[in-house]
Amino acid sequence: MHTYESLAAPILAAFPELTAADLVFAPAPKVEIADVALRTFEPAKKLGMAPPQLATKIRDGVTFGPDVTAVSLAGPYVNFKLDRGAFGRGIVARILSEHKQYGSNRSGAGKRALVEHTSINPNASPHVGRARNAMIGDSLVRLLRFEGYDVETHYYVNDIGRQIALLVLACDDPATLTFDEMLDLYASANARAEQDAAFAEAGFELLAKIEQGDAEVKKKFFAVTELCLQGQLAVLGRLGIRYDRFDRESDFVKDPRLDKILDALREKGALFTDEEQRLSVDMCQIGHPQYPANEGRYVALLRSNGSSMYVYRDVAYTIEKMSKGADLNLIVLGEDHLMYMQQIALILAAAGMGAPEPIYYSYILLKEGKMSTRQGKVVLLSDFLDEATARAAERVEEQCQELPEVERKAIAEHVAVAAIRFAILRVGANKNVIFDWDASLSFTGDTGPYVQYSCARISSILRKLNAPLPESPRADFPVESNAEWALLSKLAAFPDTIANAAAAHSVAPVAQFVLETARLFTTFYHECPVRDAPSEAQRIARGHICLATRITLENALGLLGITALERM
RNA sequence: GCGCCCGUAGCUCAGGUGGAUAGAGCAACGGCCUUCUAAGCCGUAGGCCACUGGUUCGAGUCCAGUCGGGCGCGCCA
Structure with a gap:
C-alpha cells in the first residue's frame, strides 16, 4: 500500500486514463508550503492538457477524504495540507512492519543478475582509484539484491x-613472499624487461608454454596470481566486499565457442591476416563507425604463432558469462575501457550474441593531478584505511570509554570504511573525483561518519527511553512540528529513491537520500525531545519516528556498504 | 587530429525524463554544551550555473559552436 494511496485513489477514479505510476507525490520545496505536493507534468502530458489546467481540475473536481x-495550487503543482498525524502514523507503521525490506520495490523478484566488477590486474595493490570500481560494483550488487534479484558476483582474474x-620469471618460490614483496618484485622485473630483451623474450616463451597447456608452467602462474589475489581480497574485504566467483583468464585461451565467432566474422568479410601475420578484425565491416583516424578500426585476435590476444580471451569469457542466461548482466568498467567494450560487443553482435551492459566510471584524481603508480602518486586503499582508522580511534577512545578495546577498534574501522565508501559513492560515476586526503579524514559535514553519528544518537535515545x-504506532500519533513532518515525509520517499537508483543502476541517489535524512533527523533531534516529550503520546510517537528513521537509514546505508553504528 | 565523459559558491559535490525563490558540506565570521553523544546545531557572508548563439510559455537541465579538464585511438590487459 502506497503512502499517499488515499490521495491517489480519488484522482485515479476521476481520470481513468492515469495509473498510479503517473502520480508523483513529493515533499514541497519548503514544509511551510505544503505537506505533500503533486507534480502534474507527467499526467497532464498523458491526458493532453496543460499542467496548470489539470492541477485546477484536480483541485475543483476531485473529492478527497x-x-x-x-x-x-501553485501553477502546475497541487499542494496538499494533510492530517499529519494520520499520515505520519501510516508511514511509521509501514516502516516498522516492512523493517529490513522497507524501501524495496521488489523490481527484481524472480530475476537473476550477473555482475562483474573490480577485476584488477594481480600485480597491483588496490588504490582508491581502482577501488572505485569495487565500491560501485559492490553497492550495485547490494542494491539489486535489495530489489529482489538473485545476484552472482564475478571477478575476472x-x-x-x-x-x-x-x-x-622473477619469482622462484611465491610461498616465501608476502603480497607487498611480490609487488616490489614486479616493479623490478618490469624495469628489467625494458632493458633486457632476452628477459622480455623469455616472458613471451612462458606465455606460449601456458597456452600449449604446460602443466608445470600453469602451476607457477597460478601460485603467483593466487598470492596476489589473496592480498587484494584482504584489502577489499576490509570494505566488506566479497565475490561469488573468480574466473581465471587462463581458462579461456582456447574456447571452441570462438569458432562460431570467427565464422561469422569471416562471413562478413571482417577477418583478415595483417602484415605481421596476426589474425585481425576490421571493425568497420561489422558496424564500427569509420572515423577519420581509423580509430579503433583494427583489433588483433591471435598472434602469428597462434597464441591468443587479450581480446580473444575476453570474447570467450563474455560468451561464458552471457551463457548463464541472467536477466541482467552488468560489468563495471573504468572510462578507459569504453571503446574496448564497444568493440567486444560488436564482435559478439556479428555472431548474433549479446554483451553485458557496461557501467562506466571516471577516474579519481589527486589535487596534484593524476594518480601515477610509477611516480608513487597513489593513495593505496590499505594506507587510507589505516590512517582513517587511527584518526577515528582517537575519537572513539574519548567517547566510548565504557566499551571494551575490541569493540572500540571495530567501531573505528567501521568509521574509516564509511568515510571512504561514502566519499566515493555519493559522487555520480561519470564525474572525475578529486580525492583530498584531509577532507576525507575530517569526518564532519557531508560524510559517512556524520550519518553514522546520527544513527548512534538514535540508538542512544532508544536505549534511554524509560519504557519499551x-x-x-498507537492511534493517537501527534505530529505537531515541521521538523517531525519533514523527517516523516522524507522517510516516505525512500522507496521512490530506491526505484530511481535501481533504474539508473546507480547508488549515488541513495547516498544523497541518506545525507538529507540524517540532516532532517538532526534538526528533529534538537527541536523535539523524545524521552522528555510534553506528553506520553508524543513520547511514544517520537520514539517510533526515531525507530523508523533508524530502520530506513540502516537499510540505505547497507546498500552503500556502510554499517549503521549503535555507538561511536 | 577524431570519439566519449565532465565544467554549478574560494574548495568538494547535489540539483527525476526542461518547471515553485539553484541546494548541502568544507573553509571564513558570529552565537549554542549542569538539558536524549558538540563527529552536532542556529545564524551571517559567498552564484553572469565556463562562454556564445539557438529551441521553448519556460533552460543549470535540450541543440550547435568556442574554451578548459578527464579518458581513449592494432602486437599491454
Whole structure:
C-alpha cells in the first residue's frame, strides 16, 4: 500500500486514463508550503492538457477524504495540507512492519543478475582509484539484491598476461613472499624487461608454454596470481566486499565457442591476416563507425604463432558469462575501457550474441593531478584505511570509554570504511573525483561518519527511553512540528529513491537520500525531545519516528556498504 | 587530429525524463554544551550555473559552436 494511496485513489477514479505510476507525490520545496505536493507534468502530458489546467481540475473536481485538510495550487503543482498525524502514523507503521525490506520495490523478484566488477590486474595493490570500481560494483550488487534479484558476483582474474609472465620469471618460490614483496618484485622485473630483451623474450616463451597447456608452467602462474589475489581480497574485504566467483583468464585461451565467432566474422568479410601475420578484425565491416583516424578500426585476435590476444580471451569469457542466461548482466568498467567494450560487443553482435551492459566510471584524481603508480602518486586503499582508522580511534577512545578495546577498534574501522565508501559513492560515476586526503579524514559535514553519528544518537535515545515502545504506532500519533513532518515525509520517499537508483543502476541517489535524512533527523533531534516529550503520546510517537528513521537509514546505508553504528 | 565523459559558491559535490525563490558540506565570521553523544546545531557572508548563439510559455537541465579538464585511438590487459 502506497503512502499517499488515499490521495491517489480519488484522482485515479476521476481520470481513468492515469495509473498510479503517473502520480508523483513529493515533499514541497519548503514544509511551510505544503505537506505533500503533486507534480502534474507527467499526467497532464498523458491526458493532453496543460499542467496548470489539470492541477485546477484536480483541485475543483476531485473529492478527497477527511485526512486531506486543504488543496491549493501553485501553477502546475497541487499542494496538499494533510492530517499529519494520520499520515505520519501510516508511514511509521509501514516502516516498522516492512523493517529490513522497507524501501524495496521488489523490481527484481524472480530475476537473476550477473555482475562483474573490480577485476584488477594481480600485480597491483588496490588504490582508491581502482577501488572505485569495487565500491560501485559492490553497492550495485547490494542494491539489486535489495530489489529482489538473485545476484552472482564475478571477478575476472587476469592471470596470464605478459606482466604475470615476468613475475613468474622473477619469482622462484611465491610461498616465501608476502603480497607487498611480490609487488616490489614486479616493479623490478618490469624495469628489467625494458632493458633486457632476452628477459622480455623469455616472458613471451612462458606465455606460449601456458597456452600449449604446460602443466608445470600453469602451476607457477597460478601460485603467483593466487598470492596476489589473496592480498587484494584482504584489502577489499576490509570494505566488506566479497565475490561469488573468480574466473581465471587462463581458462579461456582456447574456447571452441570462438569458432562460431570467427565464422561469422569471416562471413562478413571482417577477418583478415595483417602484415605481421596476426589474425585481425576490421571493425568497420561489422558496424564500427569509420572515423577519420581509423580509430579503433583494427583489433588483433591471435598472434602469428597462434597464441591468443587479450581480446580473444575476453570474447570467450563474455560468451561464458552471457551463457548463464541472467536477466541482467552488468560489468563495471573504468572510462578507459569504453571503446574496448564497444568493440567486444560488436564482435559478439556479428555472431548474433549479446554483451553485458557496461557501467562506466571516471577516474579519481589527486589535487596534484593524476594518480601515477610509477611516480608513487597513489593513495593505496590499505594506507587510507589505516590512517582513517587511527584518526577515528582517537575519537572513539574519548567517547566510548565504557566499551571494551575490541569493540572500540571495530567501531573505528567501521568509521574509516564509511568515510571512504561514502566519499566515493555519493559522487555520480561519470564525474572525475578529486580525492583530498584531509577532507576525507575530517569526518564532519557531508560524510559517512556524520550519518553514522546520527544513527548512534538514535540508538542512544532508544536505549534511554524509560519504557519499551509498543510494536506498532498507537492511534493517537501527534505530529505537531515541521521538523517531525519533514523527517516523516522524507522517510516516505525512500522507496521512490530506491526505484530511481535501481533504474539508473546507480547508488549515488541513495547516498544523497541518506545525507538529507540524517540532516532532517538532526534538526528533529534538537527541536523535539523524545524521552522528555510534553506528553506520553508524543513520547511514544517520537520514539517510533526515531525507530523508523533508524530502520530506513540502516537499510540505505547497507546498500552503500556502510554499517549503521549503535555507538561511536 | 577524431570519439566519449565532465565544467554549478574560494574548495568538494547535489540539483527525476526542461518547471515553485539553484541546494548541502568544507573553509571564513558570529552565537549554542549542569538539558536524549558538540563527529552536532542556529545564524551571517559567498552564484553572469565556463562562454556564445539557438529551441521553448519556460533552460543549470535540450541543440550547435568556442574554451578548459578527464579518458581513449592494432602486437599491454
